[in-house]
Amino acid sequence: MRYSLILLDADGTLLDYDAAERSALRRAFSDFGLPYGERAEEEYRRINGRYWLLYENGEVDARTLQVERFHSLIAALGAGPADADALNETYLGYLAQGSFLLPGALEVFRALSARKALAIVTNGFTRTQRGRILNSALSGCISHLIISEEAGAAKPDPRYFEYALKMIGHPCKTDVLMVGDSLTADIRGGNACGIDTCWLNPARAANGTGIEPDYEIASLGELPAIAMAE
Numbered sequence: 001m002r003y004s005l006i007l008l009d010a011d012g013t014l015l016d017y018d019a020a021e022r023s024a025l026r027r028a029f030s031d032f033g034l035p036y037g038e039r040a041e042e043e044y045r046r047i048n049g050r051y052w053l054l055y056e057n058g059e060v061d062a063r064t065l066q067v068e069r070f071h072s073l074i075a076a077l078g079a080g081p082a083d084a085d086a087l088n089e090t091y092l093g094y095l096a097q098g099s100f101l102l103p104g105a106l107e108v109f110r111a112l113s114a115r116k117a118l119a120i121v122t123n124g125f126t127r128t129q130r131g132r133i134l135n136s137a138l139s140g141c142i143s144h145l146i147i148s149e150e151a152g153a154a155k156p157d158p159r160y161f162e163y164a165l166k167m168i169g170h171p172c173k174t175d176v177l178m179v180g181d182s183l184t185a186d187i188r189g190g191n192a193c194g195i196d197t198c199w200l201n202p203a204r205a206a207n208g209t210g211i212e213p214d215y216e217i218a219s220l221g222e223l224p225a226i227a228m229a230e
């Protein structure tokens with residue numbers, strides 16, 4: 001067997017994060033009597049993106065990111081006064097319930113799990129990701145779940161991958177395959193760590209990054225043939 005351990009990214013690979021985010025925002029806004037629509041969604045994505053960049057650059061901590069994005073959102077929408085802290089808590093609670101699977105994910109995951117050890121490797125917050133993944137239909141087939149907040153490093157940092165392989169108890173790198181939709185996080189990280197990589201590229205986007213996956217697939221359905229190859 002070429003591969004005995006398959007590392008799979010969660011969002012954009014197995015789970016639909018956008019659907020989870022939309023659903024959680026809509027429910028939280030409804031609970032707080034705030035008007036929800038396309039504008040709120042767009043503003044949220046813009047503001048949240050800005051705070052995530054600050055967070056990734058180490059300029060704000062996770063707590064600041066979580067609360068300040070809602071402060072800014074309420075101000076941008078002119079929807080105040082509202083308690084940003086409570087809104088964030090409600091939002092996170094709903095987000096942790098957002099276990100929307102992408103088409104084909106369950107079938108492929110089940111087929112692979114019969115023959116391989118499967119670990120989900122995801123960047124994000126423990127509370128959110130653990131809830132979403134363990135509440136999903138995938139949960140019974142997962143050998144390990146490695147979340148960047150617990151690892152103290154995030155993809156593509158090789159320290160994240162070293163931590164994951166240590167937690168999984170799988171020191172050998174030659175029979176590991178990393179599968180994900182992000183060239184900059186999943187593929188760059190796998191390459192840097194010395195494990196084989198498979199880029200899920202459903203949009204068939206051009207790769208101008210210089211980051212080279214070992215395999216490229218347009219749908220998860222193509223994965224078993226690669227992962228199960230002798």
Ligand SMILES: [Mg+2]
Nearest residue numbers: 009011012181
């Ligand atoms: Mg992803």
